[in-house]
Amino acid sequence: MERIVTLPPQHFGSGMRETLHKQLVREVEGTCSGKHGYIVSVTKITDSGKGRVQVGTGKATFHMKYQCVAFRPFKGEVVDCVVTQITKLGFFADAGPFAIFVSSSLIPEDYEFTSGDQGPCFISGDQDVAIVRNCEVRVKIVGIRVDATEIFGIGTIKEDYLGVLGGPET
């Protein structure tokens, strides 16, 4: 990937490349785009560029090329995630920085919402399986919405081999 990074003149001189690297990491890590998803880690700078001084400001711009780790979900993909919030309308789950909502209409019909001492949860008809906060769930992404700063998904567990994987992490 590529990005233009601007450096003020006090950083020119020795250690400039290191400062450039840190600046790139600060600007890019944790951001999200619809095309590439969440940038989670800058792994390598392949080209720092030569630097061009801007007339008037004295700052220099560098056309940097770098490699990174990006988290990018796709429609139809199955992901494992952690339940964060449960309401009678469905539950929210996180696959890392990516949030997914599973509507109650996309939860198997035998599951029932209940709100007891342990907090809100969905319990299966045979009482064997419960979707509780912090449990692990395998979800299929059926839709994705992208805006300026985040990607949000709609998921289903109403198919074979989807649903609860494990209980809450202790």
Place this chain on the structure above:
Amino acid sequence: MANKEGVIDDINDIYESKDFENARMLFISDVEHILNENLNRRKEQEGTNYEFGPVVDKAFSYAKRFSTFNSTNDAQAFREELSNTAQYGFQEHEITLLGNLCPDNLDEAVHLIPSIKQHVAEGVEGAEKIDRAISEVQKHCRQ
């Protein structure tokens, strides 16, 4: 298939997209390893109080929780084995999803990774290929 903003929706389309031309798909275990190394290096450079930002921290926690391989050597061996085109012919995303989702059997693999159906359509040879891949999953991944 790309939506009207040109953003790709379907994982099968990334092979023809310029946006992902030089991209490689990583196992969750690979991401855990990379972020762990990053964190250690930055703590050495910037002090032991260094912490990831919230988005990266979420990704790191996720990678630690859902990492599937016993070690980085296992992940590498698994990828090398399944990248053998003559023996398997899997696409990169199929290898990655097999390693991340660890299906127990052919039926589960086909349900979780729909594009694998085309290998099953090859007949007995295709089904045996997927069974061998699943054996590799059981050999290298935590159960």
